[in-house]
Amino acid sequence: MFKIVKREEMAEGTVILNEIEAPLIAKKAKPGQFVILKADEDGERIPLTMAETNKEKGTITIIYMVVGKSTALFRDLKVGDSFQDVIGPLGKATHLEKKGKVICVGGGTGVAVLHPITRAMKDIGNEVTCIIGARTKDLLILEEQMKAASHDLRVCTDDGSYGHHGFVTEVMKEVLDGGDIKEVVAIGPVPMMKAVSSITKEYGVPTLVSLNPIMVDGTGMCGGCRVSVGGETKFACVDGPEFDGHQVDFDELWLRLQAYMEDEKKCHQDYCTIRDAK
């Protein structure tokens, strides 16, 4: 059992932070790696990239948006409750290198995954501009943390309620036009990563994206997480989760993410109906 020692709600309760006791995983985990969590006996195995690890306390932190039954089950766990299973650390760690000027772009809960990578990028001596976005001001997460993790933080909201009025890609273009950007790291919804990658391709700037496809085991056994990268099939769980954004077939990834959409909707509705009745 993996006990929750801290729980926070963000973005008007749509995003949840859980700090979980998992000493073996905390000892090994590096930025960019993920875990698989399962709430209870009949639960689904859900992969989530870690937002934070603390070797001394033996804890890991995940930040997730409540989108279906499984994440709703996670949301309903309180401090002191436990996840039945947490498996990890899985996947390859981010390849970190001192390159000079880099941009880290995050959208939605992707910002949580981006945070440790941004901090590590800065720690090894890169000059980091960070651009984060959300639909509206109240849905923005980790602004303070991202400010501390980078040299320059730019914020965007789709509705203009805070920061730049518009998409992260618009601000990114401005920064790219400033010149001499060596790398872009983009983590967020698939359409955002696709848009970022297509722009950076024009600029010829290498771009790293972190993918979160559907998977079961996370150890290369099921092949459910296959993605096309440069025309080749890769398994996100063992070959990724990070790939060259210029090579990823985002349209295929997007379609594969919809595979169980109808099932998920029904399952989530049933869960909410039963929970509200209680």
Place this chain on the structure above:
Amino acid sequence: MPEQDPQVRARNFLEVPTGYTHKMAQEEAARCLQCKKPGCVEGCPVGVDIPGFIDLISKGDMTAAIRNLWSKNALPAVCGRVCPQEIQCEGKCILAKKGDPVAIGNLERYCADYERENGTGELPPKQKPTGKKVAVIGSGPSGLTVAGDLIVKGHEVTIYEAFHKAGGVLVYGIPEFRLPKAIVAQEINFLERLGVKLECNAVVGRTVSLDELQEEGYDAVYVGVGAGLPRFMNIPGENLVGILSANEYLTRANLMKAYKFPKVDTPIPIGKNVVVLGAGNVAMDSARTAMRLGADSVKIVYRRSREEMPARKAEIHHAEEEGIELFLLTNPTRYIGNEKGRLTGMECLKMELGEPDDSGRRRPVAIEGSEFEMNCDLCIVAVGSGANPLLTSETPDMQLNRWGYIHTDERTGKTTKKGVWAGGDIVTGAATVILAMGAGREAANSMHDYLTLGW
């Protein structure tokens, strides 16, 4: 052994054979000739004293019968169900020559089931503690055999399992209707009662490395992690939604119990027209699962002929009885999808048999211009698996062969890394439960020698 009616069972997940009554078991046991030189024992990869336990059944001493079985086989309820007896013990039975061997598998199964339902629960004796610690990586059939053998020899044994539940292929691969999961849980519980410790959610190579296990003070390590890397066809359209590896499909159905969705949270795609590629036991398991999940039609597509199908005859027979069609000498060339990226069909070529290939089987050759399309909305790819590099790539001082499987001494299971043994599918490539158990038995003997005498 009596079975559920094919029409009925094709739509449920209950076990197909319903089991012997005590009278039936005793009658079957009485058919054994008690040969002086029993061929059946020679045919058993773990050397079960077959005439011995059968004699005890016919005498009605069920406690002694299960004890006899346990002395050679820690998983009799499993082996009685999934071993290919027709090419092992029963194939070597003297009565097989007349076409009707003693039903050794059924008797083994009966004996284990009797113990589970009516037995005393009394454990076999254990030797006194040696103070030596053993780590077993992977809780499939070979790992469980090693654990069972070494715990009774007095060593401390801990099993590390990557999944959240122990049993390996017995829980994620073999379906409920062939091997009920409650029975696997019971066999594992038996090992735990003997003192075996179980660490689930431990991915060796990620959560902890093999070197770290040795540093932690394990005197010997057994690697039985299975093959576990799914092969695909590598034909156009393979990443369409609706194409799954058999590993994924069966793991969802079996380990995650997705056949109970939405009572459990893991979904599984439900196909109307299902195609399964491949013709081994895993293909049969996938096809029969798809039928039980409500498919209108399930087709097995295989590029060779019936003769070359690698599945057990009994499994093919069961599948056909349940309405699964065989499309033999047929090879898929590409998948066809719609604008939503979902599978809608597949293009195939007709094949004919040519000259024998490396495997000695006649090579299938495409018949030019024989392309045809078939409708399908779910395709399960069951064309074998390769070596999963997760653990081996983190353990560079353990030698691999050219296919990525672990190189071992054939007789002992010793790897090239000191204090480490390996066996099962990660050494041989995909094989059977009992062969993995046989490898586990040999490794356990060698490990015991090492722990008591030295490398």
